[in-house]
Amino acid sequence: MAYTVGKVADLAGVTVRTLHHYDEIGLLSPGGRSHSGYRRYDDADLERLQQIMYYRELGFSLEEIAAILADPRADATAHLRRQHELLTGRIKRMQEMVTAIEFAMEADKVGIQLTPEERFEVFGDFNPDDHAEEARQRWGGTDAYQESARRTAQYSKDDWLRHKSENEDWGRRVTELMDSGAAADSPAAKELAEAHRQIISRWFYECSYEIHTGLADMYLADERFTATYEAMKPGLTQFLHDAIHANAVDRA
Numbered sequence: 001m002a003y004t005v006g007k008v009a010d011l012a013g014v015t016v017r018t019l020h021h022y023d024e025i026g027l028l029s030p031g032g033r034s035h036s037g038y039r040r041y042d043d044a045d046l047e048r049l050q051q052i053m054y055y056r057e058l059g060f061s062l063e064e065i066a067a068i069l070a071d072p073r074a075d076a077t078a079h080l081r082r083q084h085e086l087l088t089g090r091i092k093r094m095q096e097m098v099t100a101i102e103f104a105m106e107a108d109k110v111g112i113q114l115t116p117e118e119r120f121e122v123f124g125d126f127n128p129d130d131h132a133e134e135a136r137q138r139w140g141g142t143d144a145y146q147e148s149a150r151r152t153a154q155y156s157k158d159d160w161l162r163h164k165s166e167n168e169d170w171g172r173r174v175t176e177l178m179d180s181g182a183a184a185d186s187p188a189a190k191e192l193a194e195a196h197r198q199i200i201s202r203w204f205y206e207c208s209y210e211i212h213t214g215l216a217d218m219y220l221a222d223e224r225f226t227a228t229y230e231a232m233k234p235g236l237t238q239f240l241h242d243a244i245h246a247n248a249v250d251r252a
Helices: 005-012 016-024 043-057 062-069 076-099 102-111 116-123 129-139 143-152 157-179 187-203 209-221 223-232 236-251
Strands: 039-041
Touching (some): 005 016, 005 043, 039 043, 157 187, 187 209, 187 236, 209 223, 223 236
16 A cells, blocks of 8 residues: 555654655655655655654654664664663663662661660661651652661661771772773673672672662662762772672673
């Protein structure tokens, strides 16, 4: 069948101007023309338009889409498979972020009965009250949040100081590794990524590799976490993110 530009615009939910633009830049040129010179789109054109719209929804630029669709090795099924993988990957990352409760890990410290002096000794300039309500709203219904709350409610000042010491020791080791020039996917970096995961599991909740990679993504996405790690060592956030993902792949 042959479709007019207006009909295609209605079917796809785009404007006629958009279709004209796609034609002008060579991204989607209609398969034919009427005797009067009007654009006529066939089923293959509609299939290509569908691919364009999928990739646009996934955040690709028109230039990137043109390059992708120009790949002679990829047919319609290959494009659909790739788009499915990209979408499911995005959904997975969102689910991981929902279950990532590191804010809760810090926020629940407010339940500890410490004097102001003791709290400063344990937490320094960090104020758990600043994040407590947000943590409850975002992750209060998760098993990990409940487990973290149960454990931390029993911790004493000495427990928190031991945890602080572990974190500081880990921070010293990872910054020394970065100074050595080791790659984020090196065995030593992956070992420290695993140590990071085990600290969380030991002190707060069982941190699976899926949750751990979700946390790594959140470190980059949330400027508060980024600032914390960058204060330890510029570039540490990206280094840790990459090491965590490399470690998870190795242990999958």
